[in-house]
Amino acid sequence: MVRLVFWRLARTGLAVWALASAVFLLSHRDASAALLLAAPTAFDLGATHTAATPAQQLAAQRAVQQRLGLDRPLFYLSRNANPRIGRVQWHWNGRRNQYHRWAAGLLHGDWGTSFRTGQAVPARLRAALAYTLPLTGAAAVLAVLAALALAQRLAAAPWWQQPLRVLLTAVHALPLFVVALALLLVFANPEVVAWFPAYGLDQSPEVEASAWGHLATYLLHLVLPVAALTLTAMPELALQLDAALARELRTGYATTARAKGLAEPAVIRHHALRNALLPTIAQVTELLPALVAGAVVVEVVFALPGMGRLLAEAAAARDYPVLVGGVLLTGAARLLALLLADLLYFWADPRIRWQS
Template identity: 35%
Template sequence: MRAYIIRRLLLIIPTFIGISVLTFALIQLAPGSPVAYKLRGMEGAMKDDAATQEIIEQTKALYGLDKPIPVQYALWLSRLVRLDFGNSMKDQRPVMDKIAEALPITIQLNVISLLLVYLISIPIGVYSATHPGTRRDSAITLLLFMVYSMPSFWVAMLLILFLGGGEYLNWFPIHGLQSSDAENFSLGMRLLDRLWHIALPLFCLTYGSLAFLSRYMRAGMMDVMRQDYIRTARAYGFSERTVVWKYAMRNSLIAIITLLGGLLPGLIGGSIIIESIFSIPGMGRLAFEAVLSRDYPLIMGNITMVSLLTLAGLLLSDILYVLVDPRIKLG
């Protein structure tokens, strides 16, 4: 297992470099100029075209934008080794400081969302697989397909309208992570206050993956229930509960554990929309604002962290796959 993990970690290096090269090239090819955006607020201070051009050249030199693109990428990669993403073009703050503030919030939301998705989808999938063709199974299938088809931004707007004090009920806050006086609360009250604030964003991040994953669990469970060893277990007189939860479910988990690596980028991508709508200061909102302002250092810093999280998720899913299925041998 140790040798396998080391090989996978080494494989992450060229994969990450490939992602960063492609992303860097796409950013350079995008229309617009970050220098023009940065100088937009200085128009009144520019007396003539010569002064304007001088300031543009100075700004390019400051951020290394006057160098060839391969040189820019090499310089960025050399700083990355030291975890130095440079300073944000928008407010001159170190990019690493801004990421350090936003990343724990996004990780918190996504970890809770993943736990909820798996804890809810597994029982739903098991129940549907053990009661195929029943009215309840059909109702669950219909409901999940309806939920899966609803865009998260639309659901977020509906939740704000109906539950966030928009036009009807004012049950949940629609922005931020805590109340203004949360520092005066006890630890338990602060925890409840945080859960109250993230309830609506969590629902928006969870429901789509829940519908998707429960269908995978149902399909995997139904396939396992048709295997010979399940019939053998029943022939030996084991109870249906033991057959389903001890023998069938473990092998059914293989089908959804391998999806963990694919769920992470989807959740983080969804965080961009949800965090922007609910004014949550996480990585999603930070990335959205960076793209709008063409903040190159901040964009590359965000992409770096998201790429590393995604690659870590893929590695974790492979390790869990081996732990769940003892038939897998590591060479």
Template identity: 40%
Template sequence: MWPFLLKRLLLAIPALWALATAVFLLSRMLPGTFASERLLQNNAPGYYSKGTEADKQAAYTLYMKRTGLDLPLFYLSVAPANGLPAAQNKLPAESSQIQDRQRSFAYLTPSVSWHGSQNQYHQWLVGALHGNLGESYRTSRPVTESLLEAIGNTFWLLLISMVLTFALALELSIQMIRKKGKWLRRALLPFLFITDSVPSFVLALLLLVFLANPDFLQLFPVYGMGYYTPDQLTAWQEMVQRAYYMALPMLCLVLFNLPYLTNQVYASLHTAMQADFARTARAKGLGESAVVRGHALRNALLPIITIVSDFIPALVTGTFIVETIFAVPGIGRMLIEAVLSRDYPVLTGIVLLIAAFRIVAFVMADIAYAWADPRIRQQTQ
């Protein structure tokens, strides 16, 4: 198992590096920067909006130098060909040089400049390899520190909702596949179909209206994580406080993702129950529960693993939307703020974190494949 795991991780590292490089370069190529929006604009918020143009330009130059944005973007840069200047009104020596360029077609070739290690990408890559993702343009705080503070709420929200959704989908599918589950199928499938057709933000707003509204039932808080500091509470009190504020976002994620996952798991189990091994197990006198849980479920694991590996990235996206609606201080809310303020170091760090999470999910899916079917493990060795 360990060689198999090591092989998958070694394949994931180049993919993660390529994705991080693409995100970094694309974020720097977007029009407009945080400094130009906050320092050079006349209507920009802050102290420099009332300064002179010279003060703004000086502050802008100092900011670009401090953040390293005055350096070239990559190791090399390509300048487009500028064409050939006119030979009229030139000195004889200059006219001769222009004629030489005409004969060699050198004026059609773009100029390539090599910048060495003094570029933005090299500095960011070296820092990222040492765990330093730069500083936020908006808060001037280290990006790694900001991510570590925000990832706690997102991690627990994602983990608990994922476990609850998968456990409910698996148990509901097992109950519906049994002969006694006809009434459950008739009642549950229409509910799942209706819930699946509701967008996540609409579902979140409905939960807020019905479960966090004094006019209906005010069982949960509307938004946020409460006004407290962890030093004021014990570990148990902090856990209860977090659970109280995160109950409604978790319920929203579970209800939004449960229909899709339940339908897929139920279809996989239904296919497994029609196979020959299930009929053989029933012919041997095994009970229905033993056939479903002991035979059909194990053989249905491969498609279920595929479904779950595709389901996890979608759950991450849904978590970001829910965090924004419920004002949960997590990675999703930080991502929205980074996009609106053009805070590219934070944006790059969050995308890198999401990409790493997705690659880890795919590696875990490969490991689960090998565990569920030993033949796959033998083929990869």
């Protein structure tokens, strides 16, 4: 089993690297975007604010190109059109290329510098993850736990199962931004109930300076975003698990367990639940990418400076180093979620054997 986990991790690492490399190579073909975003710092002429001459602009652009490494070829191989022979020739550039510089820096912990702010990419990603990780992590845990509890209660066939299924289906059909705006208008509206702050984390500068005060403010701002993500992710999990439990409860082993005198909740927990989890595990692996995508909407609606909002702004501003770093982290999380699904499958049904 250890060997299988090692090979899965190795293949996951290679897949993440290939994904990040593809994004890097595709994005860095737009070299003009990097010059456009970085040029204002190079064109700073001091306090005189005089207009830059064409020669000064050209010199500044060359300086920016050299600083960002854009004066080098993009990859180890490059194509050059040769008008003399009328065909394209391939040229080997060696290690002096943009991709090799990026890959070597990445292996040494240098993820590059933001074109827009000049900050190191890891610093920007860490600042964004400080908001996104608690947001998506709490939403994922709450959605899974709520789905497990609701599905088991629905499988016991209470009188309110059909109305609750209709309600879960209706909530699942609502777009995330509608749920977020509804929570905002109901629970952060002085004309209805102003229990939670409306948006942002910098709206209460007079908050006490103690650590507990900052933590309370931080958690208070996360309540509505976490609730929005949980409400949109939980119904699909609960309905799928409920349907799987209904199928398992009609099988022969469930009938045998009832004949032995076990109560229905015990049959569900100790016999049917583990088998019913198999199709739900696949949904859990899709939960993380869905929550990351939903974090973009939620962080914009509630003005949270998280990873989703950072990547959306980086894509809009063509801030490629930040975008590549974000894609690398997101792809790693996605592929590790697939690995976690394999481990959960193995736990849920030992008859499953991985193919090496």
